[in-house]
Amino acid sequence: MTEFDGLAESYDKTRGGESRGAEYSADIDALLPPGDGPILEIGVGTGVVALGLERLGRRMVGIDLSAPMIARAHERLGNVVARSDAMRMSIGTGTVDHAISVWVVHSVADPVRHFEEAERVVRPGGSYLVCLAQRAAPDDEIGNLIAAMSRRVDERRGAARPRGVTIEQVTGWAGTAGWVGTVHNFDRSWLSTPGEELEAIALRQWPALRELDETSIEEITRPVIDALLAMPEEVGMRRGTVEAIVFRRGGDRR
Numbered sequence: 001m002t003e004f005d006g007l008a009e010s011y012d013k014t015r016g017g018e019s020r021g022a023e024y025s026a027d028i029d030a031l032l033p034p035g036d037g038p039i040l041e042i043g044v045g046t047g048v049v050a051l052g053l054e055r056l057g058r059r060m061v062g063i064d065l066s067a068p069m070i071a072r073a074h075e076r077l078g079n080v081v082a083r084s085d086a087m088r089m090s091i092g093t094g095t096v097d098h099a100i101s102v103w104v105v106h107s108v109a110d111p112v113r114h115f116e117e118a119e120r121v122v123r124p125g126g127s128y129l130v131c132l133a134q135r136a137a138p139d140d141e142i143g144n145l146i147a148a149m150s151r152r153v154d155e156r157r158g159a160a161r162p163r164g165v166t167i168e169q170v171t172g173w174a175g176t177a178g179w180v181g182t183v184h185n186f187d188r189s190w191l192s193t194p195g196e197e198l199e200a201i202a203l204r205q206w207p208a209l210r211e212l213d214e215t216s217i218e219e220i221t222r223p224v225i226d227a228l229l230a231m232p233e234e235v236g237m238r239r240g241t242v243e244a245i246v247f248r249r250g251g252d253r254r
């Protein structure tokens with residue numbers, strides 16, 4: 001069992017599905033050099049970002065640790081995805097042009113080992129593009145409520161590594177494995193209703209939330225639930241910034 005197994009069924013519904021995949025893939029495609037060589041998506045999940053990149057003409061392969069997540073990616077992408085751990089990937093050395101990951105590196109148990117493994121599978125001259133979790137825009141009221149909830153989850157989990165990793169942490173892990181990063185931001189907006197956000201909380205769509213007991217979950221989610229219940233049930237605009245880091249090997253020419 002992995003922490004994402006129980007989320008697979010409702011994942012697309014609560015995380016933007018193929019339309020989010022299309023938006024992310026357009027921004028990722030623009031940051032990658034042109035080419036028709038294989039691109040590995042690490043933590044491909046249900047395959048929505050890889051599908052978007054395929055539609056833009058990229059040749060995708062993907063791995064993920066969670067069997068239910070990769071089963072959905074298989075339905076979307078076919079036999080180019082496999083169950084494998086980002087710390088020991090079933091991918092040959094130097095066989096992919098580039099690697100990408102979206103919302104993954106904070107979940108991997110040993111992130112330095114993961115970046116070493118990415119360094120192994122990407123061919124010399126290739127890059128590894130990492131998208132961190134989204135930062136809520138200052139005027140995204142719901143996003144800021146959820147960000148505060150995530151901080152409360154991290155506080156409650158105590159010694160566990162925080163889910164909200166920073167660019168500095170990720171750059172540090174990658175640097176130990178020989179990668180040098182350039183940071184890019186892309187802004188995105190999407191529509192949601194307070195009811196949809198309440199459903200995501202009820203479904204415990206954040207894996208870290210699922211590590212807590214019901215009393216803790218109630219305390220941590222109550223402020224955001226009450227605030228969402230007080231909002232009119234109408235479609236509103238959510239806004240956030242995606243932090244993307246394009247890593248290249250330290251010795252590579254830029």
Ligand SMILES: C[S@@+](CC[C@H](N)C(=O)[O-])C[C@H]1O[C@@H](n2cnc3c(N)ncnc32)[C@H](O)[C@@H]1O
Binds near residue numbers: 002004046101
């Ligand atoms: C938040 S989801 C993101 C999925 C996809 N990248 C997307 O944008 O929808 C994180 C994914 O990383 C996968 N993951 C976490 N740790 C992993 C590991 N050690 N090896 C491979 N995949 C892993 C999870 O199973 C999950 O599918």
